[in-house]
Amino acid sequence: MKKLVLLLLLISSSVFSQNANDAKALLSEVSQKVKSYDNIAIDFKYALNNSAENIQQETRGDVTMLGEKYKLNILGITRIFDGKTLYTISPEDEEVTISSENAQGEGSITPSKMLSFYEDGFSYKMDIIQNVKGRKIQYVKLIPIDSNSEIKFILLGIDVQTKHIYNLIETGKNTTSTTLTVNSFKTNEPISKTLFTFDKSKYSDYYINNLD
Numbered sequence: 060m061k062k063l064v065l066l067l068l069l070i071s072s073s074v075f076s077q078n079a080n081d082a083k084a085l086l087s088e089v090s091q092k093v094k095s096y097d098n099i100a101i102d103f104k105y106a107l108n109n110s111a112e113n114i115q116q117e118t119r120g121d122v123t124m125l126g127e128k129y130k131l132n133i134l135g136i137t138r139i140f141d142g143k144t145l146y147t148i149s150p151e152d153e154e155v156t157i158s159s160e161n162a163q164g165e166g167s168i169t170p171s172k173m174l175s176f177y178e179d180g181f182s183y184k185m186d187i188i189q190n191v192k193g194r195k196i197q198y199v200k201l202i203p204i205d206s207n208s209e210i211k212f213i214l215l216g217i218d219v220q221t222k223h224i225y226n227l228i229e230t231g232k233n234t235t236s237t238t239l240t241v242n243s244f245k246t247n248e249p250i251s252k253t254l255f256t257f258d259k260s261k262y263s264d265y266y267i268n269n270l271d
Contacts, residue, residue, distance in 0.1 A: 079125060082183045082199045085217060092222045093174045096246040098125040103242055105133065109235040119242075124174075128255040138255050146257040148265075155262050158270040177201055177215060186214060195228075209233070224231040 093099070100123045107116045122134030131138040137148040140160055147156040177183070177199075184200035201213040214228040226240040259267075 065069045079182070082136070082185045083219060085185075085197065085222075085226045086177055086183065086199060086215075088222045089217055089224060090178060098123065098246065098248060098250055099174070100124075100248050100250075101241055101243065104238075104240045106238045106240075107235065108237075109233075113236045123248075123254060125250070125255065130254055139255055141255045141257065144257075148262070152266075153264060154268055155257075156227040156268045156270060177213075180204055181213070183240055188219075189216070191225065 100121070102121045103119065105118050105120060107114065109115075118129065118134055122129055122131040126142070127140070128142050129138075129140050135149070135151055138144045139148070143159070145158050145160045147158075149155075181201040181203060183199050183201045186200040189196045189198070195218070196216045197219050199215045199217065201215060203210050203212075209231055211230045213230070213234045216225040216227070217223070218225050221244075223244050224241060226238060228236065228238045230236045
């Protein structure tokens with residue numbers, strides 16, 4: 060009986076190890092694919108759900124990324140990061156907030172990290188496979204190594220054929236879940252040299268809030 064239990068434990072451990080290795084290999088393929096592009100432009104849907112507070116929100120946005128630089132449009136706000144400085148432009152408030160990206164906190168998933176955040180700080184394993192409009196989506200479950208993290212787990216949906224991220228589902232310990240779904244994923248597009256440059260002259264009537 061003891062030998063049978065030991066055998067079952069060894070088989071279970073082997074399967075779990077293989078599962079983790081498969082997940083790591085898939086994530087590595089995704090990372091290599093992302094890093095092979097000169098630039099990436101994504102149109103996405105962002106949904107937030109908090110059942111405890113009965114809150115449901117949904118919005119769309121778009122982001123263009125070139126290395127660490129990015130320009131993000133969401134909820135009527137534009138965020139431009141030129142590699143050193145982050146400019147948050149709010150037309151509704153007629154305000155521009157200027158800061159270093161570090162001011163957002165090390166734990167935040169910024170657009171420039173959105174496609175590679177999983178490389179550090181998580182353990183992972185294969186999860187379910189879904190067929191989405193003819194696309195085979197393999198989910199990888201990521202669990203924060205830091206037990207104090209506010210994130211319970213993340214499900215990262217990956218298109219098996221293209222090795223592009225299809226969606227990201229984050230579940231918090233406070234029952235809040237957020238889902239980011241990629242509607243379009245374009246690469247190596249011709250982009251303006253000034254796309255990631257903040258032109259102060261365009262916002263002469265705005266209040267400039269410099270946090271640094």
